[in-house]
Amino acid sequence: MASAIIQADKYILLRLPSTNTKLLVLKDHSTVNLGKFGVFHADDIIGKPYGHTYEICADKKLKIVRKHQLTYSVDEVNNNQATIDDTARQTLTMDDIEALKTGDLQGRQIIDTVIQGHMAYDEKTEFSKHKYVKRKEEKFLRTFTPLKPTSWNIAQHFFEKDMAKILELKVETLSFILTAANIRPGGKYLVVDDAAGLITTAILERLGGSGTVLSLHDNEHPNFDIIKYLDFREDTLTRLLYNLDFLEAFYPNERSSLEATGDPATMKSRQREAYYRKQRAYTRLSECRHIYDEQNFDALIIATSFDPICLLSRLTPQVSGSRVIVVYSPHKETLIHTSHWMQAQHTILAPTVSEIRARKFQAILGRIHPEMMATSGGGYVLTGIRVLPVDSVVAKGKVDFKGKALRKSKATKDLNGEKRKIEMNEYVGGEPDSKKLKVDTTADQI
Structure with missing residues (x-):
């Protein structure tokens, strides 16, 4: 992960007095232009820790400032009723x-x-x-605050700048997805991420250098644009992150021609380089295929503009039992339709659609109230638990159980002061006969 110290040639977020953020790369011996907020030399913050607030002076020099605070009594009872402010x-x-x-x-x-x-x-x-x-x-x-690029800060930045790029995914919803999927170090996760790699980046950050993430995508190469902002080490990404396109995952036999052939000893230098490059790609592909075929993922997370049902029908068997399946979509109707499909299956239990809203509050000393203006939306999340039913359940479409024989009993019930007889079949044990499962009631009892 990125260091706690600001480094050259690395991405950084600058929070401006307007509360907006600016994402850029600091270069040695360069100047940074913040528009109306001023210009400063990048060397003045390189090597310094994140979090300090700097003021830009007239000579482009920087000085650390403390946040200005007003002091007032919280017992004040005056109001602005007679104040004319124009x-x-x-x-x-x-x-x-x-x-x-x-x-x-x-x-x-x-x-x-x-x-x-x-x-x-x-x-x-x-x-x-x-x-x-x-x-x-x-x-x-004319101040700014350098912020460390984290999945939280990056998610907030892109939601304000280009929410369509991350499928309108709010940072609160992203936190809920990670919690619902039980993301933890050492886990193994299957991800379909069309939010520019935001969810994949957040998972890698939470893994802390231990675990496995297999990402499926529809193009030849995945769109992990956001991963570069967090400055993961290359060897860490190679060890933690794997990817397959849908063709490689669903139709593996059609990609066998990728294997390098020939004798590199008889090749020219350029051909030999191409041979080894193709061999490395094939080895990496084989590793990804092996991880996918093991079918023991700890969670399945889907955030895509495709129909989730098409993916769930193929990817659900890859998830271990009692693990969570999470589907994100900016549209509620898509997830409601998907939840109905889940309910008809015997492999996903308790599908639930959630909407996450975290309202912002204006908090000053002695007074707090919610802000009147807020961005709507933020997406919806569908969660379900992967279950492994026995063969008889899949074959018969019902749960099979055993016990003692069926006996008929009669019970009385006092309804509005009048006793009414209800004849029913009650299980006290024994193997049931499904044809005898009924409840006999009279019309006036309904």
Whole structure:
């Protein structure tokens, strides 16, 4: 995994005052342009730990800053009912503010000047002052915070920038998928991931260097674009991550021609390189096929735009008993249709469709309330437990059991003060006769 220290030629996330994030690669002796938030030298943060907040000075130098906090009493009972807050009560014009931004003043000094020019600022409650200052910080501060690329941070970044790329997968839903599938170090997992490799990346991160992930994909090469952002070591990926396309997995005999043939001793250098490259590819393919054919995966995770039923019908036998099958889709109707298919099978127990929603809250000292605006969606998750029924269940379509003989008994039931006789067949043991399974009731008892 990526080091705890910022390194050159590695991906990094920068959180800006606007709460947006910028994903980039730091280069030695280069400058980083953050638009209106300023420009700084990359060498000033290379070799430093993640998490510090830096302010960009006028000479492109950086200094570490602490988060500004307002102090106020939580017992305040005033309100903004009589406060008139409009642009006319700001003595500074837009030209004045632009002049402040292009001058020698730093972000905090600009904010203080804007506050002094606001005639209604003192009329605000302390809570309103806190929110007002926060808005000005997002607008005028020239700060940033380097963040370590993790599956959590990357998922949040792409959900805000390009949610279609990750199939609208929210970070809360991603966490639920990992928990439902019981992802743990040393596990063996079968994955179909069309979310640019986000789910595969999160699984590899949680494995902690021990385990196996076999990814199935529809193209010649898998789309694992997000994996590169977490800076896994190449030998770690080779040891943990395997992949097969659907043709290799479902029709293995049609790929036997991939095996390298000939005598490399008689080949030219270029032919010999091609021979060894093809031989390595075939060896790797054989390893992937062996892992797939073992049929002892600890979980099956599917996130794809294809019909999940087509994949489940082929991949369910690869999963061990009492293991979890997880299917993600941005559309609820797709999973409801899939859950109906699961219920008709004898190999998947208790299919359940879940929607994960984690509402954001505005939290300041002494007061908390949910944010009024939030992004809808985030996807749906279908979970089920893989079971291994006995042959008789598959053949007869029912559960077979044994016990003592069937006897008929009578019971009475007091309903609305009136005793009514119900004749029923009751099992007290013995091997049942399915033809005698009935409950005799009268019309007035229904």
